[in-house]
Amino acid sequence: MTVDTATQDPELLRRLLRAKDRMDAASHEDWPVRRLARVSRVSEAHFARAFKQAFGVPPHRYLLTRRIERAQALLRETDRAITEIAFETGWKSLGTFGRTFRDVTGESPGEIRLRAQAAGHELGRVPACFVSAAQRPDLTIAVSEKRRRETTDINGSLQKEIP
Amino acid sequence: MSQCVQEVGLYVRDQDEALAFYEKLGFRVHTDVRNGDYRWLTMQHPDQPSLQLGLFKPGPPVHDEATAQTLQAVVAKGAMPPLVLGVDDCRAAYERMHAVGVEFTQEPMSRYGKVDASFRDPSGNGWKLIEARR
Numbered sequence: 607m608t609v610d611t612a613t614q615d616p617e618l619l620r621r622l623l624r625a626k627d628r629m630d631a632a633s634h635e636d637w638p639v640r641r642l643a644r645v646s647r648v649s650e651a652h653f654a655r656a657f658k659q660a661f662g663v664p665p666h667r668y669l670l671t672r673r674i675e676r677a678q679a680l681l682r683e684t685d686r687a688i689t690e691i692a693f694e695t696g697w698k699s700l701g702t703f704g705r706t707f708r709d710v711t712g713e714s715p716g717e718i719r720l721r722a723q724a725a726g727h728e729l730g731r732v733p734a735c736f737v738s739a740a741q742r743p744d745l746t747i748a749v750s751e752k753r754r755r756e757t758t759d760i761n762g763s764l765q766k767e768i769p
Numbered sequence: 770m771s772q773c774v775q776e777v778g779l780y781v782r783d784q785d786e787a788l789a790f791y792e793k794l795g796f797r798v799h800t801d802v803r804n805g806d807y808r809w810l811t812m813q814h815p816d817q818p819s820l821q822l823g824l825f826k827p828g829p830p831v832h833d834e835a836t837a838q839t840l841q842a843v844v845a846k847g848a849m850p851p852l853v854l855g856v857d858d859c860r861a862a863y864e865r866m867h868a869v870g871v872e873f874t875q876e877p878m879s880r881y882g883k884v885d886a887s888f889r890d891p892s893g894n895g896w897k898l899i900e901a902r903r
Contacts, residue, residue, distance in 0.1 A: 616782060616838075619845035620893050626847070627874040627889070660846055 614660060621646040622660045625653075626668065633672035634696035639665065667745055673697070674710050675742045681715055682722035688715045709753050710743045776811060778823030779852075780844045781892040784810050787824040790890050793869045794854075796822060806830060845893045852896045859884035859900035866898075 625645040629637055642665055643653040657665045677695045680686060692703035692715075708714050713721070745752075781787035788798065788810065796812035799821050803809075806829055811821035825831075827840035843849060856862040860877045863886050867873060874895070875887035884900040 614842060616841040616845040619842055620782075620891075623845060623847045623889075623893055624872075631875055 619660050622657055629669050629672060633669055633676055637669055671743050671745045674707060678718055681719040706749055709749050710745055773819060776821040776823055778825050779894050780827050780840050781824045782841060784808055784824055784826050786891050847893045847895050849894055854896050854898050856898060856900055859886055859898055862898055
């Protein structure tokens, strides 16, 4: 599909940005399409497609990257329990959090924490809000798709090892 | 020898709307001259007279239609680079600006001894409001 943002009305884009801003400000909250569409003052039917065309990712996936980003920050910068971080960043279960976190970042929450503690803070001179943006996971495909591809990879390499 | 930044420009969707908005933030018009479709509009803050903030609308004669449309879209999507407004009291500035209808995208929060908040201008330009460590 050809994505041509320039054909979208700037007034619409500005309202879609408002929905994105609202998710940024409260990524731990539930953001069903109905709620987002209301913020952007567009129909529910139109919202998801318009958002994806504008920002390159579907709204639910955008929200997921923000939650993971926030969880990563809390893992790096606080000593709080992983369970507590999972619930605070909007996940309903620790299992879903751990699985999604690993699928997106390639590491478990515990591994990220250990690595961050070993590395220390290198981005100290950049305002904290921009640091979080810099560390946002770049999720270009759906988590389910990423999972599927990784499963295929594993199977592929296994097959190679078996004579 | 010395040098300094004298003017930095923002793209806005409507110069009158932007002028009214930045006036709410305490800026005053520095230069406002027109030539046909072109309008050179810069503002200045009394606390920082050495810097002019330019407010420009993409369009002819500087940009062709397609380029103007692209620039407008980029601004409306909030994709322009970050801007930072330094203040000595972030919470007080927030209260003052919020009261006059500034669209905040993040309320003041304290991190690492600094308080910051975020807002956007009507066009979509994103500003960080940062209070220096005291």
